[in-house]
Amino acid sequence: MKPFLIKLALNNVILEDEFKQAVQEFKTIDIIAELDQQEADLTVFELESESDLDRIRSYIKNTEDTEVFLLSGNSDPQVLIKAIRMGVNEFLTLPLNPKVVNDSILRFLERQKKRKRETSETSGEIISVVGSKGGVGTTTIAVNLAVTMALARKELSVALLDMNILFGEIPMLLNISPKYHWGDIIKNMDRLDDFFLSNILSEHSSGVHVLPSPRYLDNQPVPPPSAMDVLLDLMIDRYDYIIVDLGQSLNETALKILQRSELIQIVTIQSLPCLSNANRLIKSFMDFGSINKGKINIVLNRYLKTGMVTLANAQEGVGKKISWVVPNDYVTTMSAINSGKPLSQISPRSKIAECFNDYVGKLLPHEKKEEKKWKWF
Ligand SMILES: Nc1ncnc2c1ncn2[C@@H]1O[C@H](COP(=O)(O)OP(=O)(O)OP(=O)(O)O)[C@@H](O)[C@H]1O
Ligand SMILES: [Mg+2]
Known part of the structure; x- marks a missing residue:
């Protein structure tokens, strides 16, 4: 996952430490050394004397996409005006005030966000996974779909959103202990922005970013469709794919997510009541x-294969072609759930893990997506 890169072109080690400390709370940035070959999103210079301005001016000319911050003990308005004319984005006076640094980084992130929005051609895609009944494997499908996608293409950013209204099980399946859930977002809608969202989502080792559901019956409000709209707007702006485990929730909010989804996966098993439910779900949607x-x-x-209901019968029952057949493998799925690992890690060569790989291979566009999204963490 690719964070924003901040290059510190400071000769003063103490100043460098002060700057690093002031920005350590930001998870979306990485500090790199001046000699690092990577192109930075922001370069921080110290202006020790006016003669440094020429060096910085030519740096700005040669690196169009990089922002520049200038730290200086000299707050002479003439110098400030020169710096602004050169294209310096922020001028911070020394000694460094951590709050001022913090605010300037927030503004930097805001500008980056706007720029990425303007340059990104398309927005992320939502893939919803819905169960035709409880226990049919909706969460297993959603979790392993997300992980397989993230592992198949490292350049893609994938988020996993648990919309089971209560007691979602995604953290257990991925063995992560998120501090926050979407209930925290709903309670703080007025604070919801990229920065807030980046702190709420938890990252799994596959690179998938998880937004779980509340774990306790703690008066959690069901997110209203309007709040879901705002959240999805932010998420599709930041992620290439957002996989939603909708479980069996079919309230107004779920409908909003389904309407905004590019793809809806209805999960069913080879049982007549389930197939008939899938059929009714399609009609209702x-x-x-x-x-x-x-x-x-x-x-x-x-x-x-040996099931009483054949594939042809199943298709007939649902009234729609079956797009994806996932084999029965109780041992692998159970040990995946119980050990909090994705199927690809538990048994990479199993038929079921291969089935996810094959499906994701077909689902993802063949050409590499432009890296339009910046990645967090
Ligand atoms: N392909 C599979 N083969 C065998 N067992 C499976 C398969 N997929 C899921 N299971 C098993 O089904 C059970 C339920 O799985 P899962 O929790 O993913 O379903 P769910 O539909 O999300 O359930 P819930 O309605 O409780 O949210 C688990 O014990 C899991 O091991
Ligand atoms: Mg589930």
């Missing part, structure tokens, strides 16, 4: 949500 049938996929999970 189309009738009440004006959702296009073309973006609905049927996932037949826990498929057994």
Whole structure:
């Protein structure tokens, strides 16, 4: 995952430490040394004498996409005006005030966000995973789909959102202990911005960023559709793919997510009641949500060739072609759940792990997506 790079071109080690300390709270940035070959998003210079201005001016000319901050003990307005004319983005007077540094970094992140928005051609895609019944494997599908996508293409940013209204199990399946959940976002909608969101999501070792659901019956409000709109706006701006485990929640908010999804995966198993539920779900989504049938996929999970209901029967029951067949593998899925690891880690050569790889290979565009998103952490 790629954070913003800040290059410190400071000759003074103490000043360097002070700057690093002032920005250590930001998870979205990385500090690199002056000699680092990577192109920085921001370079920080110290202006010791006016003669430094020429060096900085030519640096700004040669690095169009890099912002420049100037630290100086000299707050002479003439110098300040020269610096601004040269294209310096922020001028911070010494001694450094951590609050001032903090605010300037927030403004820098805000400008980057705006720039990325303007240059990004398309927004991220939402893929919702819905269960046709409880226990059919919705969470297993959502979690492993997200992880497989993130591992298949390192340049993609993938988020996983748990919309099971209560007791979502994603953190358990990924063995992570997130501090926050979407209930925290709903309670703090007025504070919701990139920075807040970046602190709320937890990163799994695969690179997937997880937003879990509340873990306790603690008067958690169901997120209203309007709040979900704001959250999704931010997320699609920041991620290439947002996988949503909708479980079986089919309230107004869930409908909002489904309407905004590019792809809806309805998970079913080889049982007639489940297939019939899947059929009714498709109809309901189309009738009440004006959702296009073309973006609905049927996932037949826990498929057994020897099952009483054949693939053809299943297709007939659902009234739609089955797009993805996931084999039955109780041992691997159970040990994945119980050890908090994705299927690809528990048993990379198993049929089920390969099935996820094959599917993701077909799902992802063949050409590498432009790295339009910046990555967090
Ligand atoms: N392909 C599979 N083969 C065998 N067992 C599976 C498969 N997928 C999931 N399971 C098993 O099904 C059970 C339920 O899985 P999971 O929690 O993913 O379902 P769910 O639909 O999200 O359940 P809930 O309704 O409780 O949220 C687990 O014990 C899991 O091991
Ligand atoms: Mg579940």
